[in-house]
Amino acid sequence: xxxxxxxxxxxxxxxRVPRLLPHTTHRVSEPVERPGGKGLNVARVLAxxxxxxxxxxxxxxxxxxVLRERLAGLGTVRDALVPIKGTTRRTIGVVDDATGxxxxxxxxxxTVSAAEWAAFLTGxxxxxxxxxxVALCGSLPPGLPVGSYAELIREARxxxxxxxxxxxxxxxxxxLAARPDLIKPNLDELTRLTGSTEPAHxxxxxxxxxxxxxxxxxxxxxxxxxxxxxxxxxxxxxRLSGNxxxxxxxxxxxxxxxxxxxxxxxxxxxxxxxxxxxxxxAPAAGEFDRxxxxxxxxxxxxxxxxxxxx
Amino acid sequence: xxxxxxxxxxxxxxxRVPRLLPHTTHRVSEPVERPGGKGLNVARVLAxxxxxxxxxxxxxxxxxxVLRERLAGLGTVRDALVPIKGTTRRTIGVVDDATGxxxxxxxxxxTVSAAEWAAFLTGxxxxxxxxxxVALCGSLPPGLPVGSYAELIREARxxxxxxxxxxxxxxxxxxLAARPDLIKPNLDELTRLTGSTEPAHxxxxxxxxxxxxxxxxxxxxxxxxxxxxxxxxxxxxxRLSGNxxxxxxxxxxxxxxxxxxxxxxxxxxxxxxxxxxxxxxAPAAGEFDRxxxxxxxxxxxxxxxxxxxx
Numbered sequence: 021x022x023x024x025x026x027x028x029x030x031x032x033x034x035x036r037v038p039r040l041l042p043h044t045t046h047r048v049s050e051p052v053e054r055p056g057g058k059g060l061n062v063a064r065v066l067a068x069x070x071x072x073x074x075x076x077x078x079x080x081x082x083x084x085x086v087l088r089e090r091l092a093g094l095g096t097v098r099d100a101l102v103p104i105k106g107t108t109r110r111t112i113g114v115v116d117d118a119t120g121x122x123x124x125x126x127x128x129x130x131t132v133s134a135a136e137w138a139a140f141l142t143g144x145x146x147x148x149x150x151x152x153x154v155a156l157c158g159s160l161p162p163g164l165p166v167g168s169y170a171e172l173i174r175e176a177r178x179x180x181x182x183x184x185x186x187x188x189x190x191x192x193x194x195x196l197a198a199r200p201d202l203i204k205p206n207l208d209e210l211t212r213l214t215g216s217t218e219p220a221h222x223x224x225x226x227x228x229x230x231x232x233x234x235x236x237x238x239x240x241x242x243x244x245x246x247x248x249x250x251x252x253x254x255x256x257x258x259r260l261s262g263n264x265x266x267x268x269x270x271x272x273x274x275x276x277x278x279x280x281x282x283x284x285x286x287x288x289x290x291x292x293x294x295x296x297x298x299x300x301x302a303p304a305a306g307e308f309d310r311x312x313x314x315x316x317x318x319x320x321x322x323x324x325x326x327x328x329x330x
Numbered sequence: 331x332x333x334x335x336x337x338x339x340x341x342x343x344x345x346r347v348p349r350l351l352p353h354t355t356h357r358v359s360e361p362v363e364r365p366g367g368k369g370l371n372v373a374r375v376l377a378x379x380x381x382x383x384x385x386x387x388x389x390x391x392x393x394x395x396v397l398r399e400r401l402a403g404l405g406t407v408r409d410a411l412v413p414i415k416g417t418t419r420r421t422i423g424v425v426d427d428a429t430g431x432x433x434x435x436x437x438x439x440x441t442v443s444a445a446e447w448a449a450f451l452t453g454x455x456x457x458x459x460x461x462x463x464v465a466l467c468g469s470l471p472p473g474l475p476v477g478s479y480a481e482l483i484r485e486a487r488x489x490x491x492x493x494x495x496x497x498x499x500x501x502x503x504x505x506l507a508a509r510p511d512l513i514k515p516n517l518d519e520l521t522r523l524t525g526s527t528e529p530a531h532x533x534x535x536x537x538x539x540x541x542x543x544x545x546x547x548x549x550x551x552x553x554x555x556x557x558x559x560x561x562x563x564x565x566x567x568x569r570l571s572g573n574x575x576x577x578x579x580x581x582x583x584x585x586x587x588x589x590x591x592x593x594x595x596x597x598x599x600x601x602x603x604x605x606x607x608x609x610x611x612a613p614a615a616g617e618f619d620r621x622x623x624x625x626x627x628x629x630x631x632x633x634x635x636x637x638x639x640x
Contacts (some may be wrong), residue, residue, distance in 0.1 A: 035435055042350050045430035051420075051437060082392045110361075112422065114435060121353035125345055125424060156394060 022066050022276060023154040023181075025148050025172060026059030026077035028129040028161040029101065030111045031087045032306075039118040046116070054306065055078055055091045056111055058186060059157035061266050061306055065273035065295060067096035068308070071280065074147060076100040078140065078161065081107025100147060102140045106130025109161075122265075129161035137164060144172065148179040152280045155272055156195070166190045173198035175321045182267050182279060185231075186272050188212070196230040202279075203231045204272055210236050217242045220251060220325070235275055235292070237268055243289055244325075254289035256297045257319035266306030270295040286322040293320045332376050332586060333457050333464040333491075335482060336369030336387035338439040338471040340421045341397045342616075349428040358424070364577065364616065365401045366421060369467035369498060371576050371616055373582035374603035375605060377406035380619070381590065384457060386410040388442055388450065388471065391417025410457060412450045416440025419471075434576075439471035447474060454482065458489040462590045465494045465582055466505070476500045483508035492589060495541075496582050498522070512589075513541045514582055520546050529554045530561060530635070545585055545602070547578055553599055554635075561637050564599035566607045567629035574618030580605040596632040603630045 032055070035048035063073035079101040087108055091099050109127035116123070148154065154176050156169050169191045177199065183216055185192065185200040188209040194281040196203070196213075203226060205217055215227075216222040223234040223246035233247040242255035271292040278288030298313035299306070342365070345358035373383035389397055389411040391580070397418055401409050419437035426433070458464065463487050466479050479501050486493035489508065490496075495502065495510040498519040506523075513536060517529055526532040533544040533556040543557040552565035581602040588598030608623035609616070 035437075037435070040352050042352060043426065043429070045434040045436060048435045048437055082396050086392050112435075116353065117355070123349070123352050124355035125358045126355060126423075127345075127358055216423050 021072040021074055021147075022063075022280060023074050023076060023142070023151045024063045024066070025143075025154065025156045026057040026075060026158055027132070027164060027168065027327040028109065028159045029055070029057035029060060029075075029077050029079055029084075030109045030127075030129070031083040031088060031090075032056030032111050032113065034113045034115060036115045036117055040114060040116040040123055046114075053086060053090060055087045055094075055160055056306075058269050058272070059155060060097070061269035062155050062157060062273045062276070064094065064306075065096045065270050065299075065308060066277055067094075067155065068310070069273065069277050071277055072098070074098040074100050074151075076140070076144060076147060078102050078104045078106075078130065078136065079108050080104035080130055083110055084108035100143060102136065102143060104130060104132055106132065106161075129159070131163035132161050133163065137168070141171075141175070145175060145179070148176060148181050151179075151181050153182045153184070155186060155276055155277050156200075157186045157269075157272070159187065160191050167194045170198035173200045177240035184272060184276055186268070196226065199230045199294055202233045202235060202275065204235045204268070204275065206237045206239070206268070210212045210234075212297070217221065220246065223251075235271075235289070237271060238298075242293055243271065245285060245289055247285060250285065251325040252285055252289055252322055252326050253258060254286075254293045254320055254322040256293050257316060257321065258297075260297055260300045262300040262302070263315050264300050267296040267299045269306070270299040289322050290317060290320040331382040331384055331457075331461050332373075332590060333386060333454075333461045334369035334376070335386060335454070335464065335466045336371045337442070337474060337478065338365040338419065338469045339365070339367035339370060339385075339387050339389055339394075339397060340401075340419045340437075340439070341393040342366030342421050342423065344423045344425060346427055350426040350433055356424075361421050361621055362397050363396060363400060365397045365404070366616075367468055368462055368579050368582070369465060370401070370407075371579035372465050372467060372583045372586070373407045374404065374612055374616075375580050375609075375618065377404075378620070379583065379587050381587055382408070384408040384410050384461075385421060386412065386450070386454060386457060388414045388440070388446065389415075389418050390414035390440055392419035393420055410453060412446065412453060414440060414446045416442065416471075426564060439469070441473035442471050443473065444623055447478070451485070453487060455489070458486060458491050461489075461491050463492045463586050465492070465496060465586055466510075466567045467496050467579075467582070469474075469497065470501050477504045479505040480508035483510050494582060496578070506536065508538045509542065512543045512545060512585065514545045514548070514578070514585065516547045516578070520544075520600055530556065531563075545581075545599070547581060547606075552603055553581065555595060555599055557595060560595065561635040562595055562599055562632055563635050564596075564603045564630055564632045566603050567626060567631065568607075570610045572610040572612070574610050576618075577606045577609045580609040580617070580618055599632050600627060600630040
């Protein structure tokens with residue numbers, strides 16, 4: 021069983037408008053509501069790959085209820101979200117049909133109390149006892165200390181469960197010190213963390229600060245992975261166009277499922293790239309196109325990059 | 331007791347952003363959620379004026395629940411909304427702090443079934459038995475025939491209860507034929523209805539089509555009222571700047587409360603103008619500034635306009 025933790029889960033609401041005109045009134049399409057937040061997306065993809073996936077984190081208020089109902093409706097992912105007094109945030113996406121572009125309005129999320137965090141930790145420890153891996157995903161809601169992910173990483177290490185951290189800013193910086201097995205920053209996040217804009221150098225620096233391995237996602241350029249033993253570059257076989265929403269979460273699911281299945285690094289990276297590309301190609305945001313995934317999987321190029329001696 | 335009917339009630343959600351930039355991602359302020367829809371706004375103002383106000387219409391789904399909770403929280407307005415299977419719509423307003431302008435995203439609203447409409451009619455008839463006036467407010471949700479307001483007007487007339495209709499488009503056109511006591515279109519709605527851009531002429535034409543009286547709201551120019559006996563023009567004493575949200579609903583509350591209290595037309599119009607202006611001046615959208623209202627009330631100019639012989 022794989023755990024994904026989403027401390028700041030969201031109800032994702034998508035509207036379409038014929039054309040977004042600031043400072044005017046729009047009649048919007050029927051809203052599409054999905055359970056959202058990175059960890060929930062990762063869990064959905066893990067389940068689609070045949071893994072038992074459990075989501076935890078927090079849910080509360082009317083939006084939390086809708087989120088849990090929708091999650092139950094999927095029927096593929098186990099819900100271990102911890103109830104809170106606050107209200108689960110909404111993210112609102114407005115798709116401009118004239119250009120295809122999306123304008124996002126993201127709420128900050130509920131305040132999580134110390135007692136709620138303690139209740140979560142108890143459940144998290146119980147889940148770890150039966151887990152083969154854990155992914156810590158996304159932003160922290162207000163009220164949680166920036167060191168919260170570091171605490172969850174230490175718990176996972178104590179339990180002997182491999183842990184992937186996918187976050188940014190101060191929670192990433194603080195999380196590194198607790199020595200996660202893998203982080204998956206994009207280049208922008210990696211640069212903000214290390215001050216370096218050169219992917220291989222920045223990834224090495226992130227390893228020096230505590231990450232056992234770094235899979236840096238470089239958008240259309242694929243993934244650069246720096247591990248203890250080697251450096252790998254994995255590149256999608258074709259230039260893709262489509263909706264990149266959820267592509268990073270699919271890559272996390274690829275890396276994590278590959279780890280649990282004992283794939284080597286090239287195997288894990290090929291899966292991450294193929295899943296990510298199949299997500300960009302899918303018509304609905306955050307879904308992946310299974311036929312595209314299977315077709316792409318054999319064509320992803322993974323090459324070892326000679327390591328600079330330092 | 332005054333009834334306000336809001337067939338397409340809404341949960342009004344307001345966000346603030348430092349600056350609205352299309353096709354980017356915004357972190358928004360804490361959402362402000364209010365029970366919305368024209369009739370709910372009218373009822374709140376009526377209650378603030380000391381009238382017993384009952385709101386009816388439809389509410390359903392998670393947003394309907396939040397709306398009813400917020401309404402109960404006000405503690406001033408009686409909730410006679412009819413439960414439905416569909417989900418109450420949201421209206422989302424994004425205030426751009428750089429310019430003060432608002433961008434609106436309005437959902438269409440739930441589909442109301444024939445059985446739900448029948449349940450509503452039963453309750454409406456019961457309410458009419460104890461009512462001194464009724465206001466029919468806003469758009470019709472999907473599923474309701476465009477002639478629905480006409481039916482509600484006929485019921486009110488049968489019960490001997492004066493009825494005000496504040497809607498637009500086809501529901502207004504069809505409603506007129508049922509002979510409401512008063513309509514309150516703005517000039518744009520009146521022009522679409524009659525084809526005439528000249529307020530007095532358009533209002534006369536609307537009377538010819540069935541309205542007993544017409545109070546045409548002309549924005550900063552005030553209100554032009556054409557009744558059976560006279561034509562009046564009421565003008566705000568000062569040029570105002572502020573948020574016009576809800577100003578029209580406050581005018582409806584002024585006209586309706588004045589009618590119930592037996593005020594003459596100049597008295598009703600003075601109240602409508604003063605309430606409307608005090609709503610523009612209030613810091614929060616849709617509220618009114620009571621001190622401003624009382625100060626303005628004595629200074630509204632209402633003049634009789636000589637009627638053109640036709």
